[in-house]
Amino acid sequence: MVCNFLLIMFSILFVKADYRVGIGIGDITGPIVEINFLGYANPSQKGSGLHLRQYARSYIIEKKPNRIVFVSIDTAMVGFALRIKVLDELKTLYGNTYNEQNLILSATHTHSTPGGYMQDVIYDISTAGFVTDVFTALKEGIVKAITMAHNSMENAKIYFNSGTLLHANINRSPWAYLLNPDEERKKYLYDVDKEMVQLKFVATSSNKLLGVINWFPVHPTSMNSTNTLVSTDNVGYASIKLEQHFNEGALIGKGPFVASFASTNLGDVSPNIKGPHCIDTGVPCKDVTSTCNGETQQCRATGPGKDMYQSTEMIGTRLYTKALNMLQNKNDREVNGAIKIGHQYINMAEQVIKYTLPNGTVVQGRGCVPALGYSFAAGTTDGPGAFSFQQGTTSNNTFWSVMHKLAAAPTVEDIICQSPKPILFNTGRANFPYRWQPSSVSIQVAVLGNIVLAAVPSEFTTMSGRRLKETLKNVLLENGCLNNCEIIVAGLCNSYSSYVATYEEYQMQRYEGASTLYGPHTLAIYQDKFQDLLTSLLKNQEFNKGVPPKLVSDVYLWSFTLPVVFDIDLFNNFGDCLTQPLSIVSRGTLVKATFVSANPRTGNLRNYNLLEIQMLIKNAWKTVATEADWETTYEWKRTGFASSQATVTWFVNINVPTGQYRIGHYGYYKPLFGHIQPFNGFSDRFTVV
Ligand SMILES: *[C@@H]1O[C@H](CO)[C@@H](O)[C@H](O)[C@H]1NC(C)=O
Ligand SMILES: *[C@@H]1O[C@H](CO)[C@@H](O)[C@H](O)[C@H]1NC(C)=O
Numbered sequence: 001m002v003c004n005f006l007l008i009m010f011s012i013l014f015v016k017a018d019y020r021v022g023i024g025i026g027d028i029t030g031p032i033v034e035i036n037f038l039g040y041a042n043p044s045q046k047g048s049g050l051h052l053r054q055y056a057r058s059y060i061i062e063k064k065p066n067r068i069v070f071v072s073i074d075t076a077m078v079g080f081a082l083r084i085k086v087l088d089e090l091k092t093l094y095g096n097t098y099n100e101q102n103l104i105l106s107a108t109h110t111h112s113t114p115g116g117y118m119q120d121v122i123y124d125i126s127t128a129g130f131v132t133d134v135f136t137a138l139k140e141g142i143v144k145a146i147t148m149a150h151n152s153m154e155n156a157k158i159y160f161n162s163g164t165l166l167h168a169n170i171n172r173s174p175w176a177y178l179l180n181p182d183e184e185r186k187k188y189l190y191d192v193d194k195e196m197v198q199l200k201f202v203a204t205s206s207n208k209l210l211g212v213i214n215w216f217p218v219h220p221t222s223m224n225s226t227n228t229l230v231s232t233d234n235v236g237y238a239s240i241k242l243e244q245h246f247n248e249g250a251l252i253g254k255g256p257f258v259a260s261f262a263s264t265n266l267g268d269v270s271p272n273i274k275g276p277h278c279i280d281t282g283v284p285c286k287d288v289t290s291t292c293n294g295e296t297q298q299c300r301a302t303g304p305g306k307d308m309y310q311s312t313e314m315i316g317t318r319l320y321t322k323a324l325n326m327l328q329n330k331n332d333r334e335v336n337g338a339i340k341i342g343h344q345y346i347n348m349a350e351q352v353i354k355y356t357l358p359n360g361t362v363v364q365g366r367g368c369v370p371a372l373g374y375s376f377a378a379g380t381t382d383g384p385g386a387f388s389f390q391q392g393t394t395s396n397n398t399f400w401s402v403m404h405k406l407a408a409a410p411t412v413e414d415i416i417c418q419s420p421k422p423i424l425f426n427t428g429r430a431n432f433p434y435r436w437q438p439s440s441v442s443i444q445v446a447v448l449g450n451i452v453l454a455a456v457p458s459e460f461t462t463m464s465g466r467r468l469k470e471t472l473k474n475v476l477l478e479n480g481c482l483n484n485c486e487i488i489v490a491g492l493c494n495s496y497s498s499y500v501a502t503y504e505e506y507q508m509q510r511y512e513g514a515s516t517l518y519g520p521h522t523l524a525i526y527q528d529k530f531q532d533l534l535t536s537l538l539k540n541q542e543f544n545k546g547v548p549p550k551l552v553s554d555v556y557l558w559s560f561t562l563p564v565v566f567d568i569d570l571f572n573n574f575g576d577c578l579t580q581p582l583s584i585v586s587r588g589t590l591v592k593a594t595f596v597s598a599n600p601r602t603g604n605l606r607n608y609n610l611l612e613i614q615m616l617i618k619n620a621w622k623t624v625a626t627e628a629d630w631e632t633t634y635e636w637k638r639t640g641f642a643s644s645q646a647t648v649t650w651f652v653n654i655n656v657p658t659g660q661y662r663i664g665h666y667g668y669y670k671p672l673f674g675h676i677q678p679f680n681g682f683s684d685r686f687t688v689v
């Protein structure tokens, strides 16, 4: 009897014991001007300022003896090098607490942030090689977010929730999706997932909401390739809106509550829900080829707003509203159970596989060395002509002609392996000046009670994600999970290897198929490997950790980004306000001021505000908004060889309190001789009515 009682007490105390959770946020904003954005990889999309700051949002979950670290990062993708260098820093700080096995770095996949940090030639091409400052900003901000989470660990409860969100995403390759068998498609209502999945963290002692991670499949491509202001796009906007809701009065990025909208199986999923139309005529594009009069350039998907800003705002608001709704209605369920996590490097080109397609046909084959097909160059309807490759004009593009010659020729074996993909760039055999695309990928599985997080290193299409989820769900069920067993696909984690389309979708060779690097069986290999890894974790078996890929030595990294030479203005002081705002400003209108400025690549942007909207309260200026706010923009332009100006805009919302305001601009300039110096300047005061 007593023994039984003790046993029950024991189970209550230990089995039901809370998790320990720590949450943190770190600014990762790096150079905001003169560096090309990564995503559309359009050489004319070069940073010229900032709309929204970039952040890394970190969540540490512990149940002894294990820890999981999940970081959602406002950037296009994550590469091996970044993860390895972050781990190096964490090792100096915390020994072996954080390691290759338990750190998950997931990119949101915004297409409006600077690139040049990948160390694979093909992904660093549009930035003219490696950009140290971008890499450093990411690394430091991520480590800062993890440090903050590490220092804030407390007992907490975790809740799982899911809900349906319509009118926020569409399939951008619906014709490829249709190649998946009928009986499989019939299991789903839509050709993209409409579920938002949520993990929320609540402090045990105070019952305070600490943070939340939301997963909803959508490309952060509401801002299109003409945008040159750093932006975290629809998901980044949803994050700051949700954070502002719970962090009342705090400046963005400074409050305790942290909200992520992390990536998942977004491969073929677009936010441009009005769908693809020809920009000249307005008629829908030709279906399978997504062309207008034979050209991809004319075919663009847009919507739901009248321009890209409004579309970003609308999609972001829909994500935010849904997440808030799910946080507020209490139909979530508490997560219980042990945590486990494991990571493996897989050399895709070494894998052989035999499996059954959903229609019953047995296929076998192998993983190929990576290669990109022709449709890769045509881009998508979210960003046609990605990599500046316009259909039919390849031989006119000197840059790509040179690249094409540098890329190794495919072997007969490669051609057969990748078939029916016509190989444009045989990146897997190209090694000049170093690796073009990795043959190795990173896979990782985290188990949180009945919930499994599959961290995939690429952009899985809708059906690829569903198949992986189904495979892993079966593993859970076979291993004793009884109810509420959930699989979450975490997208773009730890390394990047473009897309994963299903075998059937691959046959059509649209953009996603052409960018499925390791051939038609890529997905099947992932399903197989993830299944093995999850099984090993659940059965507490050892597994092969694989071989980490080689990093390129800093010495060999190609980099053609020039440093800032110096800043000078012969007629004015830095920070002088050249164009003043109107003295009386109505709410619902835009305020604008122009300042004498310096190159914002000088100085560490993560340590100061570029602009501040200040309100006069009891004779003191209080900062009420910065460049991180949606309502402000910061644009920088050269006015001479070393002189420049910054233009600040502030959209004065209807709900802004009336009163006296001014705009401040801060920066650093690099004199011809001597040290870097800070400067600031303010506009005249103006009245908001
Ligand atoms: C991007 O959006 C703007 C509207 O905000 C539009 O004028 C432009 O044509 C779009 N460009 C592309 C490449 O989609
Ligand atoms: C270059 O482009 C022009 C127009 O885009 C085209 O008429 C011409 O044939 C192209 N030249 C080659 C060598 O393809």
Ligand SMILES: *[C@@H]1O[C@H](CO)[C@@H](O)[C@H](O)[C@H]1NC(C)=O
Pocket (backbone or CB within 6 Å): 179, 357, 359, 360, 361, 503, 504
């Ligand atoms: C099953 O699907 C594959 C790929 O789409 C196709 O090649 C094969 O013919 C299909 N088999 C049957 C029996 O329909």
